[in-house]
Amino acid sequence: RKWVNTAKLLGAVPGVEVGDRFRFRVELVVIGLHRQFQGGIDYTKKDGKVVATSIVASGRYANDAKCADVLMYCGQGGNPSVADKKPEDQKLKRGNLALKNSMDEGTPVRVIRRRETLKTPSILGARSGRNYAYVYDGLYAVTNCRQQRGPYGKLVFMFRLNRIPGQPKLGRF
Amino acid sequence: RKWVNTAKLLGAVPGVEVGDRFRFRVELVVIGLHRQFQGGIDYTKKDGKVVATSIVASGRYANDAKCADVLMYCGQGGNPSVADKKPEDQKLKRGNLALKNSMDEGTPVRVIRRRETLKTPSILGARSGRNYAYVYDGLYAVTNCRQQRGPYGKLVFMFRLNRIPGQPKLGRF
DNA sequence: TAGACGTAGA
DNA sequence: TCTACGTCTA
Numbered sequence: 001r002k003w004v005n006t007a008k009l010l011g012a013v014p015g016v017e018v019g020d021r022f023r024f025r026v027e028l029v030v031i032g033l034h035r036q037f038q039g040g041i042d043y044t045k046k047d048g049k050v051v052a053t054s055i056v057a058s059g060r061y062a063n064d065a066k067c068a069d070v071l072m073y074c075g076q077g078g079n080p081s082v083a084d085k086k087p088e089d090q091k092l093k094r095g096n097l098a099l100k101n102s103m104d105e106g107t108p109v110r111v112i113r114r115r116e117t118l119k120t121p122s123i124l125g126a127r128s129g130r131n132y133a134y135v136y137d138g139l140y141a142v143t144n145c146r147q148q149r150g151p152y153g154k155l156v157f158m159f160r161l162n163r164i165p166g167q168p169k170l171g172r173f
Numbered sequence: 174r175k176w177v178n179t180a181k182l183l184g185a186v187p188g189v190e191v192g193d194r195f196r197f198r199v200e201l202v203v204i205g206l207h208r209q210f211q212g213g214i215d216y217t218k219k220d221g222k223v224v225a226t227s228i229v230a231s232g233r234y235a236n237d238a239k240c241a242d243v244l245m246y247c248g249q250g251g252n253p254s255v256a257d258k259k260p261e262d263q264k265l266k267r268g269n270l271a272l273k274n275s276m277d278e279g280t281p282v283r284v285i286r287r288r289e290t291l292k293t294p295s296i297l298g299a300r301s302g303r304n305y306a307y308v309y310d311g312l313y314a315v316t317n318c319r320q321q322r323g324p325y326g327k328l329v330f331m332f333r334l335n336r337i338p339g340q341p342k343l344g345r346f
Numbered sequence: 347t348a349g350a351c352g353t354a355g356a
Numbered sequence: 357t358c359t360a361c362g363t364c365t366a
Contacts, residue, residue: 061361
């Protein structure tokens with residue numbers, strides 16, 4: 001028997017609509033939107049090359065321009081946001097390579113954004129709460145890839161993603 | 174209304190029997206055995222002093238003597254198992270203080286041990302599997318607390334716990 | 347804000 | 357083996 005995982009496919013995931021909300025990253029895995037438990041960039045192989053399937057913009061890297069329909073997304077690696085470890089130049093591999101290839105191949109990328117929300121109870125004990133959720137934002141195209149200096153002076157990749165037209169608008173949250 | 178969390182109580186948790194198995198640490202939280210998502214030592218306040226409620230022996234610190242009914246448990250802090258960060262002497266605070274107080278007060282500590290098991294599928298995609306589980310091992314008494322040199326030459330706490338008699342034996346797993 | 351015996355995928 | 361835009365409690 002063959003296991004199917006919609007998260008490895010390019011484009012929309014059946015049953016998931018623009019605006020759908022999730023409280024935990026692990027839910028994105030279970031629902032088949034994004035297989036990476038923690039990683040921000042998920043990807044798969046297409047014709048021998050890795051291309052991105054989905055990204056999660058949590059704002060941890062603090063480089064996501066919030067313009068409507070445009071997302072600036074920082075690449076991964078080099079610890080651009082962790083002062084603890086030694087920062088390094090990001091390399092064109094793994095997720096970064098995948099996003100670059102997505103641009104070259106013109107393949108769509110699912111975008112999930114972390115957004116502020118009203119206080120929701122935690123499933124663990126209903127004591128603590130959280131004030132954010134992960135929202136499926138629809139399909140984007142990678143339109144640009146450049147290198148620039150990050151907050152620690154090291155090279156980081158910066159990807160520009162444009163929301164593909166014709167999708168439902170994102171309402172107020 | 175008042176929220177009750179059995180994990181904050183000392184002693185056995187209603188509905189959980191010796192030998193019960195769990196696949197994920199988070200299940201221990203949900204079931205009320207151990208509230209710490211990652212931390213190995215859970216504790217609560219009793220008469221103004223912190224005492225341990227439960228510990229998880231995953232073997233990460235590699236100091237758990239496997240003698241039946243006796244558990245040697247390394248304290249927390251100082252990164253005794255992470256060569257990456259700078260190792261330091263463990264301090265008598267948090268979980269370490271709680272275990273010390275448990276010894277002085279004579280309060281019981283729930284013990285959960287990570288044990289090898291047959292391959293079980295992951296809930297995430299049923300692709301990857303894991304070969305271990307967390308098993309509730311029953312109540313133990315802290316009978317000794319000493320400091321010694323850890324693998325990186327720094328002081329670590331080593332607690333000796335003896336299984337309290339009269340509990341069901343742990344069968345083969 | 348920092349610490350913690352986590353997890354899964356590459 | 358290592359990385360990763362996690363998630364909780366104190």
